[in-house]
Amino acid sequence: MKKLFLTLACIALGGIALAQNAQLPQNITIKALDGTSVQTSAIQNDGKPMIISFWATWCKPCNRELNTIKEVYEEWQEETGVKLVAISIDDARSAARVKPHVDGNGWEYEVYLDQNQDFKRAMNVVNVPHTFVVNGKGEIVWQHTSFVEGSEEELLEVVKKAAMETEK
Amino acid sequence: MKTLSKYLRTIVCVGLILIFQFSVLNSVSAQGIMGGHVTGNIQLDGQISSADSIIGAQDVPEWLLMNARADILYTNGGFSAGLRFEAYQNPMLGFDNRYKGEGIANYFVSYQGEKLSVTAGNFYEQFGSGMILRAYEDRYLGIDNSLRGLNVTLRPFNGVTIKALAGKQRYFWNYADGMVRGIDGEVNLNSIIRCMAESRFRATLGAGFVSKYEDDQTIAFPDNPSYRLNLPLNVGAGAVRMDLAYGNWGLQAEYAHKGQDPSIMNNFIYREGEALMLNATYSQKGFSANVQAKRVDNMSFKSVRSESGEMLYINYIPAITKQHTYAFLSMYPYATQTTGEMGLQGDVMYKIKKETLLGGKYGTDIHINGSIITGIDTNNIGGAGTRGYESDWFKTGDLYYADASLEVAKKLSKAVKLTCTYGYQVFNPVVEGHNGPLHHNHIVVGDLTWKVNKKNVLRFEAEWMGSDSKYDPNVDDKRCGDWIMGLVEYNFTSAWFVSVSDQYAYQDGIGNYYNVSVGYNHGATRLQLGYGKQREGLLCIGGVCRQVPASNGLTFSLTTSF
Structure with missing residues (x-):
């Protein structure tokens, strides 16, 4: 058992070293808020960086994150061209609340439903919020779990860096 | 068993080495086909627990309880393969003891294309x-209804x-006998x-259709034990x-709609099942409203007819009550009664604009929510082997649960945000399987976040619950009585946090849940x-939300993804 776990840990560390620039999964089906099925290959931003945030209506820190970014979103877009894509992991219990929740909060993000959690599993999301930054080439360059007021500044720095890399 | 675990170990090692090789090759030939x-x-979750009759933590002879899990996923274009290792040495409190053990719990190979997706192995x-089929997992609740079999999705045109699938459901470390087939x-x-x-x-x-096949078995007719029930093999x-x-x-x-499905869940009656769910919404920027209604009648659908409890559900009937996150508001969570219930729920969100009298400098968010759930009307016409009961579609049964809440969130200054919530709940203990008087609870919550500067954030939470319930040692419901709670959380950037909290039953109850994290x-x-005493439930501290089991003593948790 111990041996096995050690092996797993080693492989995992090996994985960390090698999987630096994992691409965003392409053909996983998620749903847009109007009920249409969309494949994850449709998550694009014309070669500019994207923030992908996994959240749920019932998750307070997720809501704090998305509400905090809302206030600076326009500035961020002007500065870096970034687009925020919010992936709701709400299940059948609260999925019907997602659209009213998004509109009620006045969020102008691109929002998708991942009810079957296929995208969540493919991205190895364990807890929400879990936020990724994807560069213009569709590579995942940064990820973080948890949100506290003020940590949006760190996120902006990462987005700026990703935007600069893309321009090169 | 020993040979089996040896065999599994070999598979893991070979699998992992293969994956490792793939990734090494990948780093060597950046654009090669092996990319x-x-x-x-x-x-990794663990607890060093000591017994405490007051919070219901049992004496744990092995002193350390641990749940561990690792998912490894290999992706190459549309192709992916994955396996999951799980170990419960021994299962943590709140997890079924039948999880005890270790091994590869889940594996699959999958191709996801534009027009075709195929998964062989475990899938969700x-x-x-999900009213007729939902294979899902909730790792923190110990639920894994994954199917092992084949799942095909076709997208012939935009x-x-x-979707078409067939498989057997996971049952702890085995697979249930019943076969599940479906098309949608x-x-x-x-x-x-x-x-x-x-x-x-x-x-x-x-539209979808699901069929379950299960072998025949002998279940005696209760009125005349020399006869046995003629069980449907396909449902x-x-x-x-x-x-x-x-x-x-x-x-x-x-x-x-579900055909005749006599099972232990419905006391082997032959009544057909049905469920209806309606949801209407109106929303625009800054305002939204939604209303949900449902009626569920005899809709427990499991792959094994003799399985009681929480495992082996093929379908999922969601609770439409709001999922609260504050400790006292979520102390009495409502669980769907798949055998029969009716419910109505409504939600309104409104944003009062900035620079108005009520909105102030930053605007104010208002959220109102209410729900009421009752049983269905039943008129008994017989026991096992009969159609069981008749039901008037529009007539309600006993009240199971009702709640109403008002939440007001307001940014007071650039640095301070305050959320105040008032909630009222009526809870019928019959939904948890025991009789007793209704509980009526009033709950008040204040939640204040203070961003001291760019790196330091403080959060304070105070909660009060007044209840007409009194602790009764015969029923042993430890949530009864009047409670107060305080929580202070300090965050240094999003990297570090410390939180201290205490929940105390100051009247008609028992319990003092102190916790430092x-x-x-x-x-x-x-x-x-x-360290401390923890009630089971949804816990949102340190910037994330997750379900936690009951504990008393030291707990640790490590999660990472790569």
């Missing part, structure tokens, strides 16, 4: 909202999805009808659904240590 990525996540799937189709009219492409009217229609369930939207309006409806986040890695 691909290894990703995964690891989770859902038809519509807007049309057809969904059409988005805006994609297939040209003149509707740009229409403000959006419509998606769907079918079908559902139709629609999702309509026009401008700001939306309407979702789903109706499910420290956590560290770095990238996708999170480490948390806690």
Whole structure:
């Protein structure tokens, strides 16, 4: 058992070293808020960086994150061209609340439903919020779990860096 | 057993080495056909627990309880393969003891293409909202209904999805005998009808059918034990659904029907089952409202007819009550009664604009919510082997649960944000399987976040619950009585946090839940240590939300993904 776990840990560390620039999964089906099925290959931003945030209506820190970014979103877009894509992991219990929740909060993000959690599993999301930054080439360059007021500044720095890399 | 675990170990090693090789090759030949990525996540939860009759923590002879899990995923274009290792040495409190052990719990190979997706091995799937089929997992609740078999999805043209699957359900470390087969189709009219492409009217229609096969068994007829029940070996369930939207309006409806399915869950009656779910929404920027209604009658659908409890559900009937996150508001969670219930729920969100009298400098958010759930009307016409009961569709049964809440969130200054919540609840203990008087609870919550500067954030939470329930040692419901709670949380950037909290029953109750937690986040890695007494439930501290089991003593948790 111990041996096995050690092996797993080693492989995992090996994985960390090698999987630096994992691409965003392409053909996983998620749903847009109007009920249409969309494949994850449709998550694009014309070669500019994207923030992908996994959240749920019932998750307070997720809501704090998305509400905090809302206030600076326009500035961020002007500065870096970034687009925020919010992936709701709400299940059948609260999925019907997602659209009213998004509109009620006045969020102008691109929002998708991942009810079957296929995208969540493919991205190895364990807890929400879990936020990724994807560069213009569709590579995942940064990820973080948890949100506290003020940590949006760190996120902006990462987005700026990703935007600069893309321009090169 | 020993040979089996040896065999599994070999598989893991070979699998991991293969994956490792793939990724090494990948780094060597950057654009080669072997290109691909290894990703995964690891989770380790443990508790060093001591007995405490007051909070219901049992004496644990092994002193250390641990749940561990690692998912390893290899992806190469549309192709992916994964396996999951799980170990419960021994299962943590609140997890079924039948999970005890270790091994490869889940594996699959999958191809995800534009028109075709195929998964062989363990998979998760859902038809519509899941009323006839939902294979899902909730790692923190110890639920894994994954099917092992084959799952095929076809997307012949844009807007049309057809799913077909067959498999057996996971049952701890084995697979249930019952076989589950299903087919589902969904059409988005805006994609297939040209003149509707740009229409403000959006419509998606769907229908599914699921069949379960299980071998015959002998179950005696209760009135005359020399006769046995003639059990259906195949049980079918079908559902139709629609999702309509026009401008700001939306309407979702789903109706499910299930054939005769005598089981331990419905006391072996031959009544057919049905469920209806309706949801209507109106939303615009800064305002939204939604109303949900449902009626469920005899809709417990499991792959094994003699299985009681929480395992082996093929379908999922969601609770429509709001999922609260504050400790006292979520102390009495409502669990769906799949055998029969009716419910109504409503939600309103409103944003009072900035620079108005009530909105102030930053605006104010108001959220109102209410729900009421009752049983269905039943008129008994017999026991096992009969149709059981008749039911008047529109007549309600006993009150099971009702709640109403008002939440006001306001930014007081650039640095301070305050959220105040008032909630009222009526809870019938019969939904948890015991009789007793209704509990009426009033709850008040204040939640204040103070961003001291760029790096330091403090959060304070105070809660009060006044209840007409009194602790009774014969019933042993430890939530009874009047409670107060305080919580202070300090965050240093999003990296470090410390939180201290206490919940205390000051009148008519028992219990004092004190807790100290420290956590560290770095990238996708999170480490948390806690000491104290913890009630089971949803816990949102240190910037994330997760379900936690009851504990008394030291707890630790590590999650990482890569």
